[in-house]
Amino acid sequence: GQNIDQPTEMTATEGAIVQINCTYQTSGFNGLFWYQQHAGEAPTFLSYNVLDGLEEKGRFSSFLSRSKGYSYLLLKELQMKDSASYLCAVLDSNYQLIWGAGTKLIIKP
Amino acid sequence: DAMVIQNPRYQVTQFGKPVTLSCSQTLNHNVMYWYQQKSSQAPKLLFHYYDKDFNNEADTPDNFQSRRPNTSFCFLDIRSPGLGDAAMYLCATTRGRDTDTQYFGPGTRLTVL
Numbered sequence: 001g002q003n004i005d006q007p008t009e010m011t012a013t014e015g016a017i018v019q020i021n022c023t024y025q026t027s028g029f030n031g032l033f034w035y036q037q038h039a040g041e042a043p044t045f046l047s048y049n050v051l052d053g054l055e056e057k058g059r060f061s062s063f064l065s066r067s068k069g070y071s072y073l074l075l076k077e078l079q080m081k082d083s084a085s086y087l088c089a090v091l092d093s094n095y096q097l098i099w100g101a102g103t104k105l106i107i108k109p
Numbered sequence: 110d111a112m113v114i115q116n117p118r119y120q121v122t123q124f125g126k127p128v129t130l131s132c133s134q135t136l137n138h139n140v141m142y143w144y145q146q147k148s149s150q151a152p153k154l155l156f157h158y159y160d161k162d163f164n165n166e167a168d169t170p171d172n173f174q175s176r177r178p179n180t181s182f183c184f185l186d187i188r189s190p191g192l193g194d195a196a197m198y199l200c201a202t203t204r205g206r207d208t209d210t211q212y213f214g215p216g217t218r219l220t221v222l
Contacts, residue, residue: 004151033210042199042213043152087151095206099151 002026004100006088011106012078020073020086020103028093034062034073035087037102043087046073075105083107112136113214115200121220122190130185130217132200140206141183143175144199146216152199158183159206187219195221 003025012018024032031050035043049055049064049071061074073086085102092098113134122128132141140159144152155169158177172194174186187194197216203209 008149030207040197040216040218042216043211044213045210048210085149096154097211099153101149101151104149 002090002092002098004088004090004098006086006100006103008101009104009106011108012075014078014080014107014109016078017074017076018078018105020075020088020105022071022073022088022100024069024071024088024090024098024100026090026092026098029066030091030093030095032062032064032071033089033091033097034060034071035089037085037087039084046086078107080107080109113200113202113212115198115214115217117217118215119218119220121222122187123222124192125189128187128190128219130187130198130200130219132183132185132214133181134200134202134212134214135181136202136204136212137180138202138204138212139180140203140209141177142199142201142203142211143183143185144201145194146197146199155185190219190221192221195219 006022034046037043047062054063059076064071085104087102088100090098116131142157143155146152156175157164176184197218199216200214201211
């Protein structure tokens, strides 16, 4: 079966750095997405990786290793507004998006 | 400017009373998706349309139906809502079927009494 694993919840301090990991086992791979979802709202796009390596976009970076079936989202200089769930999703060989359950990130002052 | 619009944002219905959720998009995207998301769970794909080509997920209950009368609009009909159907319903669009980013509407939160 297809599976996306990510931690259920993480806690970090304002101003710090946090890394959210995602491992996947899917039938084929056409890219990995990270989405941010605030409570009661729709997911919003953060990043897309299809090649190995690190993609940096402001305070957020996303890393992919296809051979290991592994990605992480790195958030720097954490702000209170970064408190949200972060969803990892993989596009499989049929171009279907397989979603993880999300990691709830709690930021403390 | 809103690109994917869902109405209503909050919907309350009674057990067994049919309800329709709507989604419209101003992006002129070919593909539209309906997801169901329950608290602390991953979004679950119910259906998607590629143009008028309807694709139903194998485990989507028969209680759920969808219509796409034109490129801009897509509807989700729940014929006889049960308590287990209370969830956030998300509409999303992509330009094509391949690696495009999915753009989400704000969602409709459905409560079943």
